[in-house]
Amino acid sequence: MHASLIGFAGHLRDNGIKVSQAELTDASRALSRLSLEKRSIFKDTLRATLIKRVRDIPLFDDLFALHFSSGSVSGLAETDHGQMNPEALRSTIGEILSRSDVTVSPVAEMLLTGRYGALVRVVTDLIQTMGIDRMETAPLRGRFFLNRMRRDLNMDGMRQEIGAALAEARGSGAGAPGEPAAVSEYVDRSFARMEDVLSSLVQREIDKSRYRALRRIDDRDITERDLFQLTDSEIRAMRPAVDRLARKLKDRLSVRLRHADLGRFDLKTTFRKNIGYGGPLPELRFRKKKPARPQVVALCDVSRSVRNFSRFMLLFLYTLKEVISKVRSFIFVGDLSEVTSLFQQYDVHEAVSLAAAGCGLRYPVGTDYGASLAQFAEEHLPAVNSKTTVIVLGDARTNRLPPRIEAMEAIAERARKVIWLNPESTATWALGDSVMHLYRPLCTDVAECGNLAQLTRVIEDHLGGRA
Amino acid sequence: MFHLNKPDDLKKAFYAEKYLLADNAALVLFLAGEINKPVLVEGPAGAGKTDLARVLARTLGRRLIRLQCYEGLDEGKALYEWQYGKQLLYSQILKDKIAATISDESDLAEAMERVFAFEDVFFSERFLQPRPLLEAITSTEPAVLLVDEVDKSDPEFEAFLLEVLSDFTVSIPELGTVSAKTMPRVVLTSNSSREMSDALKRRCLHLYLDFPDRETEMEIIRLKVPDLGETVAHQATAVVDALRHMSLKKSPSISETLDWAAALVSLCVEHLSDDVLDRTLSVLLKYERDLAQAREKRSELTRAMGKA
Numbered sequence: 001m002h003a004s005l006i007g008f009a010g011h012l013r014d015n016g017i018k019v020s021q022a023e024l025t026d027a028s029r030a031l032s033r034l035s036l037e038k039r040s041i042f043k044d045t046l047r048a049t050l051i052k053r054v055r056d057i058p059l060f061d062d063l064f065a066l067h068f069s070s071g072s073v074s075g076l077a078e079t080d081h082g083q084m085n086p087e088a089l090r091s092t093i094g095e096i097l098s099r100s101d102v103t104v105s106p107v108a109e110m111l112l113t114g115r116y117g118a119l120v121r122v123v124t125d126l127i128q129t130m131g132i133d134r135m136e137t138a139p140l141r142g143r144f145f146l147n148r149m150r151r152d153l154n155m156d157g158m159r160q161e162i163g164a165a166l167a168e169a170r171g172s173g174a175g176a177p178g179e180p181a182a183v184s185e186y187v188d189r190s191f192a193r194m195e196d197v198l199s200s201l202v203q204r205e206i207d208k209s210r211y212r213a214l215r216r217i218d219d220r221d222i223t224e225r226d227l228f229q230l231t232d233s234e235i236r237a238m239r240p241a242v243d244r245l246a247r248k249l250k251d252r253l254s255v256r257l258r259h260a261d262l263g264r265f266d267l268k269t270t271f272r273k274n275i276g277y278g279g280p281l282p283e284l285r286f287r288k289k290k291p292a293r294p295q296v297v298a299l300c301d302v303s304r305s306v307r308n309f310s311r312f313m314l315l316f317l318y319t320l321k322e323v324i325s326k327v328r329s330f331i332f333v334g335d336l337s338e339v340t341s342l343f344q345q346y347d348v349h350e351a352v353s354l355a356a357a358g359c360g361l362r363y364p365v366g367t368d369y370g371a372s373l374a375q376f377a378e379e380h381l382p383a384v385n386s387k388t389t390v391i392v393l394g395d396a397r398t399n400r401l402p403p404r405i406e407a408m409e410a411i412a413e414r415a416r417k418v419i420w421l422n423p424e425s426t427a428t429w430a431l432g433d434s435v436m437h438l439y440r441p442l443c444t445d446v447a448e449c450g451n452l453a454q455l456t457r458v459i460e461d462h463l464g465g466r467a
Numbered sequence: 468m469f470h471l472n473k474p475d476d477l478k479k480a481f482y483a484e485k486y487l488l489a490d491n492a493a494l495v496l497f498l499a500g501e502i503n504k505p506v507l508v509e510g511p512a513g514a515g516k517t518d519l520a521r522v523l524a525r526t527l528g529r530r531l532i533r534l535q536c537y538e539g540l541d542e543g544k545a546l547y548e549w550q551y552g553k554q555l556l557y558s559q560i561l562k563d564k565i566a567a568t569i570s571d572e573s574d575l576a577e578a579m580e581r582v583f584a585f586e587d588v589f590f591s592e593r594f595l596q597p598r599p600l601l602e603a604i605t606s607t608e609p610a611v612l613l614v615d616e617v618d619k620s621d622p623e624f625e626a627f628l629l630e631v632l633s634d635f636t637v638s639i640p641e642l643g644t645v646s647a648k649t650m651p652r653v654v655l656t657s658n659s660s661r662e663m664s665d666a667l668k669r670r671c672l673h674l675y676l677d678f679p680d681r682e683t684e685m686e687i688i689r690l691k692v693p694d695l696g697e698t699v700a701h702q703a704t705a706v707v708d709a710l711r712h713m714s715l716k717k718s719p720s721i722s723e724t725l726d727w728a729a730a731l732v733s734l735c736v737e738h739l740s741d742d743v744l745d746r747t748l749s750v751l752l753k754y755e756r757d758l759a760q761a762r763e764k765r766s767e768l769t770r771a772m773g774k775a
């Protein structure tokens with residue numbers, strides 16, 4: 001397999017794109033079936049075999065450009081030699097060097113006699129030993145690396161050695177070195193090209209590292225951070241992750257309903273199962289129930305104390321309504337207001353901002369869980385039925401106001417299930433003005449949900465695990 | 468019979484079938500044949516995913532077997548069904564037969580044997596109705612299997628599909644294991660309504676079919692609606708392109724462009740005016756809200772038409 005392919009796969013993985021061994025093998029097999037006369041064929045082949053998520057395509061395009069940019073070492077072979085015939089010159093120089101008393105660095109020999117493959121290996125090794133490919137953002141250190149690379153390769157020394165060897169050959173007059181002018185021009189051009197290649201290589205590594213730094217603001221890294229600490233743009237950057245979760249939650253709710261209970265009497269299977277009995281059909285069969293569409297009613301606290309949590313949860317709800325057709329969303333602080341149609345009318349950014357600002361609430365300050373739940377029970381209880389999952393999002397800090405447990409009871413009684421997600425850690429649930437311990441017995445599931453990773457766990461393990 | 472050795476040959480063959488195959492699509496279809504992999508085609512509705520598979524079958528001279536996925540599709544419906552009607556009929560005939568057979572027998576054990584022998588026939592291939600997956604596996608001629616809109620299926624079905632795609636062997640409890648006689652070419656399409664599992668994706672080559680650029684869409688119109696005049700066609704693609712840049716609930720797809728083009732031909736339009744645009748816009752946009760938005764930004768559309 002191409003070494004460059006493995007290197008590129010590593011580069012993709014560094015940037016969060018999953019690449020399996022099987023896919024690498026596919027890429028390599030595919031490449032072997034093609035004549036790669038066009039760069040686009042090479043690129044499209046890698047994309048078809050390695051990139052399987054549409055949203056990774058732009059990232060792939062960037063990384064491909066970085067990794068296979070023209071400043072690659074193999075660009076050496078493209079040195080412009082003008083009118084000269086490089087083949088002839090190379091052999092002339094080869095002769096001069098073999099006869100010369102001056103010892104010339106093997107690197108220079110590789111460069112001048114056209115052994116670019118070996119030269120490429122020397123240079124890439126050097127990049128690795130120097131750790132340029134692992135450097136953290138340090139654009140200013142580009143010059144530093146370039147100088148070190150030139151020094152390690154002994155570029156200036158090489159130039160002098162070659163100069164001496166050529167002078168010696170001219171002096172001795174031996175072996176007719178063709179036109180001396182052509183030879184030294186060839187040497188000049190080759191070295192100039194080598195300098196170019198070195199500096200663009202270093203530049204490329206700098207670009208890569210800058211890219212890595214930018215990509216670090218990525219959903220994997222913000223997942224573990226408390227939602228309280230996130231900025232707006234970070235929350236928006238979570239969109240893809242949230243999207244995934246919403247779909248997963250839908251799957252969870254649908255699967256669970258499917259196994260719920262028996263459905264219609266099934267003539268077909270009854271007959272098949274009982275065909276052996278010949279006459280009567282003693283073992284009745286029921287068709288499995290069609291997967292009932294899940295329904296969700298969500299109540300989201302948008303008060304100050306949970307500001308970022310609710311922004312994130314509203315984003316989640318907005319996304320959820322795109323995968324589950326029956327989602328009704330409510331926000332509350334001192335009273336409660338439905339935002340379902342708001343979510344339908346506005347794009348995600350506006351909708352979340354408006355809802356988070358408490359749009360439609362008469363009392364947007366001073367959280368009153370009891371009043372909000374009671375208002376819901378009074379005005380919207382018919383929205384809850386045996387197919388409905390009610391999700392409450394909030395910290396259950398009710399400012400010492402009455403919790404109105406009976407309202408929660410009325411809701412729980414009708415709902416298929418009640419899930420409460422609380423951004424605070426369980427340890428603080430019974431402290432201060434939190435009444436979580438009072439609502440908790442009425443819920444089917446309660447979970448701490450202070451960051452994206454926890455929400456993922458809630459949806460994947462918690463909701464999936466129990467019947 | 469057909470020798471499509473290079474991506475370019477595929478492009479030509481598709482062109483002959485009035486499908487304009489993009490370079491990368493030709494490459495992926497070619498590679499799928501070379502290294503024997505299913506292709507997962509993703510893209511917006513109406514980008515030409517289903518047609519791609521259909522035309523592939525035609526150009527390869529193969530039969531197209533289509534499995535349309537939907538929520539609730541299960542193994543049974545995708546693989547095979549017992550024809551219980553026939554079985555029922557057979558059992559009626561059998562009843563009398565069995566009675567006769569057994570009355571002949573003095574030995575109980577032997578009578579049982581005979582009954583069982585009849586019974587085996589119930590679950591033989593005679594009463595089996597193959598559905599698309601089994602059809603593709605048992606086909607004696609290599610086929611093209613299109614698993615259409617796989618994202619609509621449930622995760623459980625996807626897991627099952629994955630098994631089938633990995634070794635083209637299925638087991639039918641009553642009959643045993645059936646292995647593929649010939650390898651079908653497999654194309655899966657998805658509208659990305661949900662992410663497919665990593666395992667499934669690993670097994671496939673991936674092709675993203677986006678809406679075409681204006682030049683390409685012009686070409687497609689020339690292929691499919693050759694009667695539309697060049698000027699109008701230019702204007703039409705400009706409008707479609709402008710609409711795709713608005714944030715609509717549903718952007719016009721290639722099918723809508725083609726419908727529109729056909730409508731413009733039947734109206735004998737030679738030059739798109741604001742008036743014609745107004746009257747025909749509903750061919751392109753399906754939602755009231757989108758129509759309203761497009762009318763609101765009519766000046767943008769007019770500008771696009773003018774430039775074309």
Ligand SMILES: Nc1ncnc2c1ncn2[C@@H]1O[C@H](COP(=O)(O)OP(=O)(O)OP(=O)(O)O)[C@@H](O)[C@H]1O
Nearest residue numbers: 485486487511512513514515516517518687721722
């Ligand atoms: N590249 C193309 N060349 C010619 N015709 C095309 C091309 N792409 C799409 N079309 C035409 O556009 C129409 C829509 O294509 P198709 O039904 O295959 O879309 P789709 O991606 O499967 O959509 P959906 O997701 O709605 O099923 C068809 O009439 C098809 O012939």
Ligand SMILES: [Mg+2]
Nearest residue numbers: 516517518615
């Ligand atoms: Mg389709």
